[in-house]
Amino acid sequence: MKLEDLENEVQKLIKNTVMYCYQCGKCSGSCPTTKVCPSYNPRRIAESLILGRWKKVLSSNEIWLCTLCHTCYENCPQNVGFSHVIIELRNIAARAGAAPDEFLSRVRQLAEVGRIAVISKAIERRRSELSLPELQASPDGIPRIMEATGLKLREG
Ligand code: SF4
Numbered sequence: 001m002k003l004e005d006l007e008n009e010v011q012k013l014i015k016n017t018v019m020y021c022y023q024c025g026k027c028s029g030s031c032p033t034t035k036v037c038p039s040y041n042p043r044r045i046a047e048s049l050i051l052g053r054w055k056k057v058l059s060s061n062e063i064w065l066c067t068l069c070h071t072c073y074e075n076c077p078q079n080v081g082f083s084h085v086i087i088e089l090r091n092i093a094a095r096a097g098a099a100p101d102e103f104l105s106r107v108r109q110l111a112e113v114g115r116i117a118v119i120s121k122a123i124e125r126r127r128s129e130l131s132l133p134e135l136q137a138s139p140d141g142i143p144r145i146m147e148a149t150g151l152k153l154r155e156g
């Protein structure tokens with residue numbers, strides 16, 4: 001699917017959320033990602049969306065830098081729910097094939113082995129030294145969850 005085909009969805013999202021943003025900057029001021037990566041700026045992303053630059057936002061890697069900590073959500077005086085806007089934008093970008101490969105490979109790994117991080121020999125050894133139980137991959141339920149949530153469809 002092309003980005004253009006998803007315009008209605010993006011416009012609806014903007015109309016219901018970001019349009020309430022009055023650019024106070026509280027989100028950027030409290031964002032932990034902005035602290036370590038100043039080029040990431042939630043207020044500026046909101047501004048771009050309001051000004052109609054949604055294609056640029058969806059095509060850039062910015063929306064994938066957010067850690068989804070929800071601090072901006074808690075601090076926003078307008079209840080924009082910016083972290084949820086990011087989730088929606090990611091979903092839309094993924095459907096348009098604009099999700100970064102690193103994210104997609106993690107989804108594939110989750111489907112195949114039930115984990116997004118590989119259990120290395122070093123991790124197993126460290127857990128054993130700390131008397132922690134052996135980690136078990138549990139892929140049985142994962143494919144069913146992915147099917148039910150549509151994650152498999154979005155990956156493709
Ligand atoms: S905190 Fe809310 S109103 Fe203020 S700039 Fe961020 S999204 Fe806009």
Ligand code: SF4
Binds near residue numbers: 030031034068071082
């Ligand atoms: S949810 Fe994302 S944009 Fe909001 S404060 Fe956390 S890292 Fe920043």
